[in-house]
Amino acid sequence: MALYEVHARKWENGWELRIPDVGVTWSPTLGEASSRAREFICAQLAREERTVHVDLQPHVNEELDQLAVEARRALHIADEAVRTASAKVRELVHGLSGAGLAPPDIAQYLGVPHSRLEELVGD
Structure with a gap:
C-alpha cells in the first residue's frame, strides 16, 4: 500500500489537488477529493486503486x-x-x-x- 499526501486548496471551481511527485488535478467538492485523487494517482502511475491510500490535507487560508x-x-x-x-x-x-x-x-x-x-x- 502506497500513501500519497494530497494538498487540497479551495478555488472558485472547487478544489485543486496537488500530489507531490504525481501532479495536479481537481475535484468539485471536498467530499469527492480523496476518490478523485486516488483515481488520478492510479491513472498517472498505473497503480491499482486498492494499493493507493490518500492523506487528504485541505487548505483554505492560514487563519481558517x-x-x-x-x-x-x-x-x-x-x-x-x-x-x-x-x-x-x-x-x-x-x-x-x-x-x-x-x-x-x-x-x-x-x-x-x-x-x-x-x-x-x-x-
Whole structure:
C-alpha cells in the first residue's frame, strides 16, 4: 500500500489537488477529493486503486486552517469528556438501580431529563 499526501486548496471551481511527485488535478467538492485523487494517482502511475491510500490535507487560508485545527482538537476533547461522563453515569445508574431507584428517579437524582439519561447510558 502506497500513501500519497494530497494538498487540497479551495478555488472558485472547487478544489485543486496537488500530489507531490504525481501532479495536479481537481475535484468539485471536498467530499469527492480523496476518490478523485486516488483515481488520478492510479491513472498517472498505473497503480491499482486498492494499493493507493490518500492523506487528504485541505487548505483554505492560514487563519481558517488554524481555526480548524483548534476546532478539531476541541471536538476531540469534548467527545472524550462525553465518553468519560457516560461511563460514570452508567456506573452510577447501575448502583442506583441496585439500590432500588427507578429510571425517572435516577434522572431526577442526577438533575438531567430522562431522555438525556437514556442518551448517556446508551453511549
